[in-house]
Amino acid sequence: MTTFDDRERMEETRFKHDQELTFKARNRGNRMFGLWVAEQLGLSGEAADGYAKEVVAVDFKAPGDKDIFAKVRTDLAAKSIDLSDHLMEKHLTEYREVALQQIKAE
Numbered sequence: 075m076t077t078f079d080d081r082e083r084m085e086e087t088r089f090k091h092d093q094e095l096t097f098k099a100r101n102r103g104n105r106m107f108g109l110w111v112a113e114q115l116g117l118s119g120e121a122a123d124g125y126a127k128e129v130v131a132v133d134f135k136a137p138g139d140k141d142i143f144a145k146v147r148t149d150l151a152a153k154s155i156d157l158s159d160h161l162m163e164k165h166l167t168e169y170r171e172v173a174l175q176q177i178k179a180e
Contacts, residue, residue: 103170
């Protein structure tokens with residue numbers, strides 16, 4: 075039984091590690107996306123950083139990405155900036171992939 079128990083513990087540890095990695099990569103990618111949107115909005119410095127933090131925080135409201143895109147669309151519309159859904163989804167996906175690679179390299 076100890077071999078089975080060891081294997082089970084190892085799988086649980088790997089699962090936990092993978093979940094933490096995914097969580098960190100998602101948040102870092104969201105932050106990078108928030109900085110990109112901030113740039114589109116003409117924000118820089120602390121204002122851009124604050125906006126990126128808002129994007130990260132809004133992702134905790136509901137599962138999925140709808141909450142992020144709803145916030146970003148509202149903010150862009152307020153400044154009459156039109157970005158396609160496809161472009162925003164593409165950037166969010168790319169930033170999350172970059173974030174995952176960065177975290178794996180750390």
